[in-house]
Amino acid sequence: MLENLTEMLKGVLEGCVLELISRGETYGYEITRRLNALGFSDVVEGTVYTILVRLEKNRLVDTEKKPSDMGPPRKFFVLNDAGREKLRMFWEKWAFISSKMNELKERK
C-alpha cells in the first residue's frame, strides 16, 4: 500500500508486539500474521522474531515451548510485570507524540 514505513515504525512496532502479547499468550508466527492483518503488510517473521528476542533478553516476557499440530513447536510469549509496565509506558509515549503531531498539523 504505502511506500516505506520503516523509520516511522521504529519504537512503534515493539509496542504493537507488546500489546498483542498482552491479550493472551501467543507466538511469533501468529503475531506476524496479526500485524499483517492490522495493515502492516510488509512486516515479516524475521522482523518480529528480532523484537521477540529483544523482549526476552530485556526480561519483559516469559516463554514456553509447546507442540503444534500444524508444524514445528511454537514458542509462546506472555507479558510479565516489567512487560506490562513497558507497555503502559509505550502507550503513554504514543499518546504524547500523537497529541503533539496533531497540534503541529492543526497549525498551532
Add this chain to the structure above:
Amino acid sequence: MLENLTEMLKGVLEGCVLELISRGETYGYEITRRLNALGFSDVVEGTVYTILVRLEKNRLVDTEKKPSDMGPPRKFFVLNDAGREKLRMFWEKWAFISSKMNELKERK
C-alpha cells in the same frame, strides 16, 4: 516530562522539521526552539542540524545565508517541490500509522 522518546521520534522528527520549514523560511536554531515549545523539550540543536544537513543533501530544501543582529549569520531553509512532496508523503504515512495504532488500541 516523559522519559526517552528517541526511538519513537525516528522518522517523525524529520517530518516536523519539514512542516515547520513549509510555513516560511526559517533556520536551525529557531526550528529547535519551536520544537522545544511544541513539547519536544529534549531536542537539541545538534539533532536538528543533522536533519537539516540530510534534507539539504537529499535536495529537499534550498538554503540562503543571511546576517543576524543577534549573533552569527543564519542559514535559512525553504522547501522546494521535492520537499513539499516529501512532506505530503510524511503526513500520509503518519495518518496511516496513526489510524492503525488507534485500531490496535481500541482492541480491533
Add this chain to the structure above:
DNA sequence: TACTACTATATAGTTACACTGAGTAGACGA
C-alpha cells in the same frame, strides 16, 4: 579586560531499531 550568557552552525562517533537474507525443520496434500 574578563566573564557570562545567548545566539548560531557544524560534525565525528554512538546507539537502537527495523529490515534483509539465508538457513533449519515439521506437517501434509498432490
Add this chain to the structure above:
DNA sequence: TCGTCTACTCAGTGTAACTATATAGTAGTA
C-alpha cells in the same frame, strides 16, 4: 517427491536520533 504452509533463528545492513565537542558573533556587566 515436491511444493506449500507452518515455525523459529541469526548474522549482517542501513538509517535516524542523539552525544559531545568545537567554533564564533553579540552584548551586558563586573
